[in-house]
Amino acid sequence: MESQVTNNANALRLFFTEDVFLVEDKDVKIDAEVAYEAVSDDLNALKHVADSSEISIPKDENPILVAHKHPESLEIPPILEENKPKTEFKFLGGNKKFVLILVNDKTYDVSTEQGRDLLRKIVKAIDLSTPDFALLNFANHIGTDYAELQQFFKPQLMLAFGVETSHLNLDLVWENEILTHESTRMIFAPNLHDLDGNLAEKKALWSHLQKIK
Incomplete structure (x- = not known):
């Protein structure tokens, strides 16, 4: 009877489809030529898979880059700047001539009676009436800087009573001379009520007003 024992690798693969663990048996000797044939068959099988048309990589794309390519639908939304609300x-007044008058009084809408009377004389001296200027009490808008005022009122002339350059975040120093910032001429003076009782400051102010008429 023909022996049923075989050591042919191809024949064994037909029957054993699960993992097989080999234990050395000194009674069975595998011919060197047969062992080489088995290894050669495995290499040929791997080569066949690599050459198969089932695995296809476009020639014009790098396989490493393709593996990490982002979907075209993935979009990063732009970062929108938060719009600061306008003050x-x-x-x-009417601000028809773009003249901004700033006062700074926490008690009165404009100033005391003496201060209001002085202001009437000031606007009359430079030929202004109520529709020509905008009168703003800065005490009601503490923290507002010049940039915000300029954006809203667009003043060509600014008279500030009791408001200093530092209050408006202006890098300017008042040295009793008319200041020009961008396209705005500026005159700074003490609070209207205090100015009314200060003769030297009133004379200095009248001198500045004569220059802008």
């Missing part, structure tokens, strides 16, 4: 100002 609303409550003021008197």
Whole structure:
């Protein structure tokens, strides 16, 4: 009877489809030529898989880059700048001639009776009437800088009573001379009530007003 024992690798693969663990048996000797044939068959099988048309990589793309390519639908939304709301100002006058008058009084809407009377003389001296200027009490808008005022009122002339350059975040120094910042001429003076009782400051102010008429 023909022996049923075989050591042919191809024949064994037909029957054993699960993992097989080999234990050395000194009674069975595998011919060197047969062992080489088995290894050669495995290499040929791997080569066949690599050459198969089932695995296809476009020639014009790098396989490493293709593996990490982002989907075209993935979009990063732009970062939108938060729009700062515009400041609303409550003021008197019409601002037709773009003249901004700033006062600084925490008690009165404009100033005391003496201060209001002095202001009437000031606007009359430079030929202004109520529709020509905007009168704003800065005490109601603490923290507002010049950039915000300029954006809203667009003043060509600014008279500031009791308001200093530092209050408006201006890098300017008042040295009793008319200042020009961008396209705005500026005159700074003490609070209207205090100015009314200060003769030297009133004379200095009248001198500046004569230059802008």
